[in-house]
Amino acid sequence: MGNWSVAWLGHAGFRIETGGQVILIDPWLRGNPSFDEARFDEAITGATAILLTHGHHDHIANAAEVAVKTGAKLYAIYELSAWVAGQAASPIEAVGLNKGGTVALGDTVRATLVNAVHSSSVEVDGKPVYLGAEGGWMIESGQGDTAETLYHMGDTDVFADMGLLQELHWPKIGIVPIGGHFTMDPARAAFACKKFFSFETILPCHYATFSLLAQSADGFTEAMAPTRVVASAVMETVSL
Numbered sequence: 001m002g003n004w005s006v007a008w009l010g011h012a013g014f015r016i017e018t019g020g021q022v023i024l025i026d027p028w029l030r031g032n033p034s035f036d037e038a039r040f041d042e043a044i045t046g047a048t049a050i051l052l053t054h055g056h057h058d059h060i061a062n063a064a065e066v067a068v069k070t071g072a073k074l075y076a077i078y079e080l081s082a083w084v085a086g087q088a089a090s091p092i093e094a095v096g097l098n099k100g101g102t103v104a105l106g107d108t109v110r111a112t113l114v115n116a117v118h119s120s121s122v123e124v125d126g127k128p129v130y131l132g133a134e135g136g137w138m139i140e141s142g143q144g145d146t147a148e149t150l151y152h153m154g155d156t157d158v159f160a161d162m163g164l165l166q167e168l169h170w171p172k173i174g175i176v177p178i179g180g181h182f183t184m185d186p187a188r189a190a191f192a193c194k195k196f197f198s199f200e201t202i203l204p205c206h207y208a209t210f211s212l213l214a215q216s217a218d219g220f221t222e223a224m225a226p227t228r229v230v231a232s233a234v235m236e237t238v239s240l
Contacts, residue, residue, distance in 0.1 A: 003141045003148050004173065004240040008232050009043055010034030011058055011209045012155065014175060018141040019109040022046045025137065025152050025175075026059040027066050034209050034234050043235065044070055049105045051139075052076035053154030054120035055083065055131030058209075064088040075103055077113065079132030080120065099135055112138040114165055116156035118183070138169045148172050151197075155183045155206060162196035173240055174199040177206035178220045179213030186214055190223035201228045201240055 005017040009024075010032050016023040024047050029040050047070040052060055060080070064087045067074045071093075074084060078096035085094035095103060102112040116136045121128035136154035140147055151171035165171075174197060177183035183206050184192060193199060202224060204217040214220075217231035232238050 004150060005237055006150075006173075006203065006232075006240060007043075007237045008203065008205065008234055010234045012053070012177065012206045013059075014152065014203075014205070015043060015047075016139065016150065018139070018150075019106055021048045021105045021109045022072075023049045023051060023105065023109075023111075023139065024066060024072070025051045026053055026154075027062055028058050028060070029062050029066075031061060032058070032209070036235070039235055046070075047072040049111070050074040051111060051137050051152075052080055052084070053116065053136060053152065054118060054134035055080045055122050056120065056155070057122060059155075060084060060122070064092065067092040067094070075111065075113075077120075077132035077135055079130070083122070083129075083131050099133065105139075108141060108143055110140045112140070112169070114138055114151075114169075115159070115161055116154040117159045118155040118157070138165070138171060140169070151175065153177060157184055158188055158192035158195075162192060166197050171197065172200045174202045176202055176204055176220075178204045178217060179207035179209070181212045182206070186217070186220035186223060190220055193224060193227070199227060201230060203230050203232065203238075 007015040012026045014025045074094045081094040081096035116134045118134035120134045149171040150173040152175040178189040207214045221229040
């Protein structure tokens, strides 16, 4: 590998640099107990694309603000893209698509919206408002035989079609939720990774944010041995 520079932004958020692109996935930065808001500008500087997995507050709360500040295009399932665009203080470029859709991010990076098993809504006046189906992202960087794929699962439980996603995309890097309660716990996440994927490196996420969630990645790391698990600190940049 070597095509990727990845920084965890806490919870499910990531900053990914590859192929000349700076991609932010689910950048929840204000109000995130895991993130130091003093580093907000550092986290978003140079962003060229924002990818959202689903509509829950802890994934989209700052998406419109980040899009306005950076000018980055925002990509999400159709209903969610329209919602976020409507929340922006000034016009943003929001691109709606659906599962199976692929968008080009520059000349050598492509992102495909794929399935997840979760829910997707935002609370308005105390009631949930549907924001389109939940998903994950397959990000392919490079061309031909040198291309590599990173898979951000989004918030999800294990599902059998993960096997098809492996056959279609062959991701080498996995970003995997392990916290439990709202997503897979460490044991279920390890089962999914071993059963369906051939990851070379895994970055766990969606843990240690709230008391309901797993507080460390230790159990997942042990369950995944000998596969490389990188449980980095928030805002620590890892080269993959």
